[in-house]
Amino acid sequence: MATTAELEAMRHALSLARRGPRGVNPQVGAVLLSPAGDVLAEGWHRGAGTAHAEVDALSKLAEGEARGATAIVTLEPCNHIGRTGPCAVALLDAGVERVVYAIADPNVPAAGGAERLRAAGVEVEGGVLADDARTLLDGWLAVQRLRRPHVTVKWAQSLDGRAAAADGTSRWITGPAAREDVHRRRAQADAIVVGTGTLLADDPALTARRPDGSLYDAQPIPVVLGARAIPDDAAVRQHPKSVLHRSGENLGGESPNAPSLLEELRELGVQRVFVEGGPTIASAFLRADLVDEVLVYVAPTLLGSGTEGRDRPALRYLGVDTIASQRRLDVASVTPLGPDLLVVAHPAAEGVV
Known part of the structure; x- marks a missing residue:
């Protein structure tokens, strides 16, 4: 179950996601919390070809600073190599120990990040403020479902x-x-x-x-x-x-x-x-x-x-x-x-x- 600090961070991540453009890629926000629940960094996706929200947040920390942290993400971390590398791997490499996300990625090539993280021993929880995330990504989710x-x-x-x-x-x-x-x-x-x-x-x-x-x-x-x-x-x-x-x-x-x-x-x-x-x-x-x-x-x-x-x-x-x-x-x-x-x-x- 998500903690009070994680719920607050997810709400903030959703507000960050709205700063990104609506387009081919989804609007995604991310917040990194310390083991004590303090905000370490935040990020959002700025459009196709730019860093994903998780990587954007990680880029604001020094090497090793994210070790033991919790990543709050509005969409399941991706598990594929597109214009950027897999966010699931970036989180693992940074030493993140817990990941909380709102909704699973319906895009089959990108999905599977949660499973990859769990297999590596990361604690993962999905479905946090899922309705709010679906409202935000309503148009993008429709495109994934309809293929148009x-x-x-x-x-x-x-x-x-x-x-x-x-x-x-x-x-x-x-x-x-x-x-x-x-x-x-x-x-x-x-x-x-x-x-x-x-x-x-x-x-x-x-x-x-x-x-x-x-x-x-x-x-x-x-x-x-x-x-x-x-x-x-x-x-x-x-x-x-x-x-x-x-x-x-x-x-x-x-x-x-x-x-x-x-x-x-x-x-x-x-x-x-x-x-x-x-x-x-x-x-x-x-x-x-x-x-x-x-x-x-x-x-x-x-x-x-x-x-x-x-x-x-x-x-x-x-x-x-x-x-x-x-x-x-x-x-x-x-x-x-x-x-x-x-x-x-x-x-x-x-x-x-």
Whole structure:
């Protein structure tokens, strides 16, 4: 069982981990305690290719100073040679006698550090403040589980399922409270995806903004899908991050390139993708079964169809040709946002979105 000093050190290690960047590698913090429970050193991981948290902490001590110490780490010490050596070996070489970690490493090539330490006679305890660590590493853990970034698809619609009026105008279906919620969620994402149709129709900045118009500190990478060019004066050109423009080829057909896009984003360190549409892009991700969360902002308004059947539905073809193949969702919550409703849903238990 973890001591009071170890619990306090783990909380501090979690705060240290948050200083590191969110990306390909996990955010990890470490604290080294003396046998008396005093802090000897601390460290955190600063990104791919830099020292891991344990090694960062050890580097601040003189040779032999860590002998008999306890290492408090937010993630199980790694057991593989990547750009850096195994942290489990570094701890052994330093003479650490006890290791306390929050959660096991789900990355198979890196896992096994706890077992290696125990085999060498080090006392090891896992699961300390595990829930807090999972919350911190939620996005990274999702990537390890899914082998791709976590995908949220969002759209706004009228009560009768329309995303825009017959002429294509869609500003604004929902009210200020709903739009504020969208921007807050954008700030939690690493990339935001739209099609050129939406870009050309609405000219979105694709930034995450506070109600006063100022930018959140965290901004998603703007990703634009479609063969049409992005105008030089488009609002997205002023985004603080460079636009990633991909053709979007086949997104409307039977073989969407959504998987290859997600693989590219994963290699860039993206953990959470926020797909804002429009209907063609959202439908492509849904059709490919690449959606983990659906956000639907429903406004109490009716748009109907235009003359000559000019409809602007919230979604397009999903591969549902018969009621037996409908894509069911499990609703997680329904939240009022001013006059609007936000419905949050996830893939149904049978694995169909």
